[in-house]
Amino acid sequence: MDLQNLIKEKGVVGAGGAGFPTHVKVGSSAHTVLVNAAECEPLLHKDKQLLFHRTGAFFKGLEMVMAGVQAQKGIIGIKKKHTALIDMLESSLPANVDICRVDDFYPAGDEITLIRETTGTIVPPGELPISRGIVVNNVESLVNIGTDGPVTTKFINLAGDVENRHTLEVPLGVSFADLLAYAKPTLSDYAVIEGGPMMGSIVTDMESVVTKTTAALIVLPKDHVLIRKYTDMASEERVNRIGKAACDQCTFCTELCPRYLLGHPIQPHRAMRSLVFHHSGDQPARPETHALYCCQCNLCSFVSCPEGLYPSQVCINNRKQALAQKAEYEGPLSNQGHPLAQFRKTPSRRLKTMLDLNRFPDTGELTDHSISPESLTLKLQQHIGGPAGPVVSVGESVEKGQKIATMGDALGSEIHSSANGTVTRVDDTCIVITPSEQTN
């Protein structure tokens, strides 16, 4: 079986982002494979744990991808502060693989930013890294490629106000409620963020389940600044009304925007200015199409804006509207980065201070656990593309690693059972399995 089909059959997707199917990435030729090990979200550290504890599988996956795309070199982009980890990796680096040390800033893990930091190349707005001969993979995807068998587990961080701040390998489909029971929140009145503090989302249903893209659960007090910000941002009417009234067009949001600093056309202050030209809560007749180039990092909303406004959300709303109208950006394009870009990076330490996260460590060992869920709910859509089609029915016995849903030739990812057990439900969105034994 060739590499592309092998990865497709294993069901590997980008474990750190939107879940882009990895087999598609290895279908082209590239001169460089870049490993995104920059992990820039505060409190997230599962990739570092994987590099420490799954080193063999990681290097094997990297070498397989390099061979598959015929790359002449591999680069591991990692923050220079991780000196012990870098020393360990350097002692066993495969041929033609280098480590590139990057500064500790946000969003160093944005793949377009990381490409600039590690190779000096600016990927033009709207283009993919492969247009510059570069394939980017995150650490967990490479570990999954280098590990025998299909993807049935996910590595996640449990962080914030919990007793057990651990990194865990858990079966796909386990509920957040089961994970929180293990994590043991130390507060009675708390909220939970799924993912990183900057680009995550508030969990509204604790029966939500782990998918191939779940990275972390972060427990915080309900009145924590981040929870307030996410709650405020959820109301488009409020974001627009207050933004229209309070934005003084200082342009800080644009001047610190990482994609603007790469020379991309995004300018969040212009999206904010456009609010003046329509009534509160209404959509502008013509969306700001430069918002199509926003990477949704939330830096402008959580850090840059001195007024505490939400330009990222205004950009996201404009982006949605532009996509719905099939409107395209028609302004000038540049391939030149901002001359002051290197001096306008937002240090991670500042981010943690501003978001009141300093009391939480960015560590938590990969730990064996004793979570024994009564059921596992495998989502049929854990990836970019359409949902997978079930190939099992209710009452059927399945084994761990058995394929239970397939994409056929469509874009997406194959889904495998994460436990031995019995199928108890199949519908348009998921397959539920009752495990017959402990899953870890």
Ligand code: SF4
């Ligand atoms: S930083 Fe805030 S106040 Fe300044 S232009 Fe941007 S949204 Fe407006």
Ligand code: SF4
């Ligand atoms: S969220 Fe804000 S800072 Fe980030 S890319 Fe979009 S406009 Fe720029």
